[in-house]
Amino acid sequence: MNRKGVILLSGGLDSTLAAKILLRQGVELEAINFQTMFGCCKDDARQVAHELGVRFTMIPVGMDYLELVKNPKHGVGKGINPCVDCRSYMFRLAKKMMQTVGASFVVSGEVLGQRPMSQRSDCFETIEKETGLAGLIVRPLSAKLLEPSLPEKEGIVDRERLYDIAGRSRARLLKLAKEFGIENPPQPSTGCALTEPEFAKKVRDLFQHGQDGERWQFEILKVGRHLRIDPGAKVILGRELSENEYLEYLHPKGTTLMTPVNFAGPTALLIGPGTFERLEAAGRMILSYTKHLPGETPQIRWENEGSNRILEIGSALAEADLAPLRIT
Template identity: 45%
Template sequence: MMVKPRAIALFSGGLDSALAVRMLQQQGFEVEGLHVRTLFACCQAPASHLAEELGIALHVVPVGDDYLELVRRPRYGYGKGMNPCVDCRIYMARLARRLMEQRKASLVISGEVLGQRNMSQKRVDLEIIARESGLLGRLLRPLSARRLPPTAVEQSGLVDRSRLGDLAGRSRKPQLALARQFGLRNVPAPSSGCALADVRFAQRVRDLLAHHPRPGRADYQLLRIGRHVRLDAHTKVVLGRNETQNRALQTLVFSPELGMSALAVPADFAGPTALILGPLHEEVVRRVGALVLQFARRNQPGTLRLITAEDRSGRVCSAEPWPAGMATGSHSSAEIL
């Protein structure tokens, strides 16, 4: 019985990676998917659903702490936000190369399309990713292969280049046509992508890196929650937008990874919970109280319960509104991120 050649697919769970898998399956390959879980993916359906429809085994691997260093200092720079796309693709391709070696596969495939993304899918970027990941000649982009130089696996005849795609550009219509041709029942909707490419989120990342030399996972995860207000170089406040976020902040206050922190919870009115990151003194408490009242849309004084790791029952303190007619930023030196 002939053993099928094996390929490892970088598998996001999106349409492009699914089509790349199907192209290799149609050439008799056994394909296994590698889904790399980062801290920054947005609005993406679970990759396992599509992997099941395609009939592939799926390996899910979270990024390590070395990925956080990549975000801090990418060799190939950032996109429009704080998205280190080329470095990120190299990182993922290296993980795929390791899995390829472990699983005795012949190549790695991805759903990258030439010219689809400005930051990481230009011809020169695709070459850099293949070279720096150690996959030169063995990293195949099936959707655009006939627009790219032949890889070693094509030149050897292992993969039939004539049956690969020649897609390029940003249009999704050719992929939708291929999905119909391949009989894919559940076509994934376009993902909003990586949060690091979002300009507003990128502002929060820049602020974090400017004030924290080595942020950890909890620091980055916190950026996804609530309103962020920078009070000064040493102090930031995060205010929940809803009850779910308020509860999340109440658990994070005791995280040792976040360092010095406290929680301000409205005691006698409905309003946002505020997580205070930095030294706690009376001026900070006064300004946090005013912020909580502002976002509670309350122009009357109130009472807060101030909780710390040392005092989990919390002490009671008063909250006073900002002086009338003054904007938050103009008189408090606060910056809303």
């Protein structure tokens, strides 16, 4: 066993402190973070790694990650967040990285009892068992409340200089941040859309309708208003200029892009085969979210696989018809 560890670095306060505690002991660290299709990573992790002076690798998760969102073994939180399964998945990737870079253990900034779903000692045990990392995860912030890890037993990490922090209060973490000279400690945030109940509805809708085969179908869930026309088609409407531009830029193969011609209104992306009825329904949705309709018949351009035509739309959908179609 050597003095090198792979740390799961989120860019938040806890993992930053965990890194500082071990770096102070002369442990060599490699940092990793994960890019999921749900925005579960912090952009500043790279910056934090740079400030810590450790090498940083961002790992995009594969489509296999979706399987654990769809069928979590250990349940979900208040949204559709399968935290225990997700942590297992991440520790598995960390283990691979550990083997690749010749490290001997994994380091995590988890605090016992801080998150009721995944930061309990029984969850730590489950994760260690499932990932084959039993005894190989060092949690510097709560180590003294846990069974000693192998690096602690072997004296590679000095257990006496680790901590016994537990629970949801941030007081001791902030005190430690001061000791380490961390100015403006970041506020706690998972940055994970899966924890939001409203977002969870959109993910469930995709799974339910089998529109879940491609990464962009998940990445686009963060953009616009989502409305389901029927089981085979849904519409995304931009809520502001930047979202309209994003939909126009993305316009994935097989989808239909719809843009107002003679008035200012939202851009729409129709996902699913663009039959006349669906195009008309999507056009009426555009009118429903348009502030000022033109004095003449509203025209909407639709583009799909090289076709580029104009559709004239008679009237907006009434709120009573629109409401049941809203996914969120």
